[in-house]
Amino acid sequence: MLSTGDVEGGLRKLEALLRVIKYPGYVDYNGLSKGDPSAFLPIVSFALTSSSPPFAEQLMAAGLELTGKTDLHFTDTLYKVLRDIFNYKPILTRQQFLQWGFSHRKISFICDIINLILQKHSQLKKPRVKCPRSHRDDRGETHPALTDTGTLHDPQPCQPSVSSYSSSPMFDPSKEDLEDRLQRITKINTTRKREDYLEWPEYFMAVAFLSAQRSKDPSSQVGACIVNQENKIVGIGYNGMPNGCDDDLLPWSRSADNQLDTKYPYVCHAELNAIMNKNSADVKGCTMYVALFPCNECAKLIIQAGLKEVVYLSDKYHDTPQMAASRRLLSMAGIMYRQFKPKRTEIVIDFNSINYPGMLNCATK
Numbered sequence: 001m002l003s004t005g006d007v008e009g010g011l012r013k014l015e016a017l018l019r020v021i022k023y024p025g026y027v028d029y030n031g032l033s034k035g036d037p038s039a040f041l042p043i044v045s046f047a048l049t050s051s052s053p054p055f056a057e058q059l060m061a062a063g064l065e066l067t068g069k070t071d072l073h074f075t076d077t078l079y080k081v082l083r084d085i086f087n088y089k090p091i092l093t094r095q096q097f098l099q100w101g102f103s104h105r106k107i108s109f110i111c112d113i114i115n116l117i118l119q120k121h122s123q124l125k126k127p128r129v130k131c132p133r134s135h136r137d138d139r140g141e142t143h144p145a146l147t148d149t150g151t152l153h154d155p156q157p158c159q160p161s162v163s164s165y166s167s168s169p170m171f172d173p174s175k176e177d178l179e180d181r182l183q184r185i186t187k188i189n190t191t192r193k194r195e196d197y198l199e200w201p202e203y204f205m206a207v208a209f210l211s212a213q214r215s216k217d218p219s220s221q222v223g224a225c226i227v228n229q230e231n232k233i234v235g236i237g238y239n240g241m242p243n244g245c246d247d248d249l250l251p252w253s254r255s256a257d258n259q260l261d262t263k264y265p266y267v268c269h270a271e272l273n274a275i276m277n278k279n280s281a282d283v284k285g286c287t288m289y290v291a292l293f294p295c296n297e298c299a300k301l302i303i304q305a306g307l308k309e310v311v312y313l314s315d316k317y318h319d320t321p322q323m324a325a326s327r328r329l330l331s332m333a334g335i336m337y338r339q340f341k342p343k344r345t346e347i348v349i350d351f352n353s354i355n356y357p358g359m360l361n362c363a364t365k
Helices: 004-020 029-034 037-049 053-061 071-084 103-124 174-188 200-212 270-276 296-305 321-332 351-355
Strands: 127-130 134-136 142-146 159-163 223-227 233-238 287-292 309-314 336-339
Touching (some): 029 103, 037 103, 223 270
Antiparallel strands (some): 223 287
C-alpha cells in the first residue's frame, strides 16, 4: 500500500503543474487524496480543452470532442486521445479511474497528462512570418520595393517574427482581444445566461428520482433512467407490480411470517422496468442512473441488456449478500459502476415558477 508521503509528494507536483496551466477552478485536495474521480475530472477537462488553444484545435480537427459528455464517455475519449495523439498507455484502466481509490496512481496519471499537453503545446507553437513588401509590374513579375529613401530594398528570405505564442507555454495573445470584445458585448447587453442550470449527471439522476414518485411502494420509491451516448434518455422506470396485476390485491409488506405475504416475490424493480420501457432498439453501451445500487437480479438484467455503466446514489445495502453478488457480477462483466456525488441536496419543482421570470434560479439548493 502506498504511504501518505507518496500521495503528498504527488499532490505537490500536481499543484505546481496547475499553477503552470493557470487552472482557475477549485481543487478538492481531500477528494484527490482519497481518489475521488469527481475531484480529478474537472482538472483533466480543463487541461485538455482550455490550457492550450493549439492543442484544443488539434483535438477538434481530429474529431475528438470532449465537451458535453457524461463522465464515462469523457473518459473513453480521454483514453483515445492518450492512445492516438500521445501513444501513451495509462497506468489505470477506465474502470479504476472512475472508481474511488488508487489516489497516488491517479495523481501521477494527471501529472503525466498535463506534462504531455505542455510538450505538445510547445511543438504546436507556430511563428508568424513577416515578408518584405514587393510589387508586380505589368507582366506580373515581382520586383523589390522602394524604401522611403528611394533605394531598392532586396527581398530577403522570410524570417519568423515574434512567435504567435509567447515564451510562456500557456499564453495566448488573442485572448486579450477576445476579452475586449466580450467587455463591449457585456456593456451592450447585460443579460447573461443562467449559471446554476443542471449538469447532465444531475439532470439524469433527478429524472430517476422524479420517476420514483410514480411508485406505490410505501417503504421504498426507486427510479431508474437509461441514457445513450448522445445524452438522450432511452428508458425510464420505477419499482412497482407487474402489468395487469392488481396492486391492491398484492402485499406491500417488507416482512411477514410467510414470504408470500411480502412484496418481494412480486415487485418489479426500477432497473427491470427501465430496460423493458426502452424507446430504442436496445440499450447496449448506455448508462443507467439509479437511486439504489442494483441488486444481484437487476445486475443480471443490466449485463444481459448490454449496458456499459451504472451510476447510483445510495449503497445502503452494501453489506448484504445480494449486493456483494451484484458487484461481483458487474465487475466480471466489465461494467463500470460508480457513486453519484450530488452538488446540491435537493431540486425543487415549483409549477408556479414559470409565471415569474428568473424564479428557476431559486429552484435548486
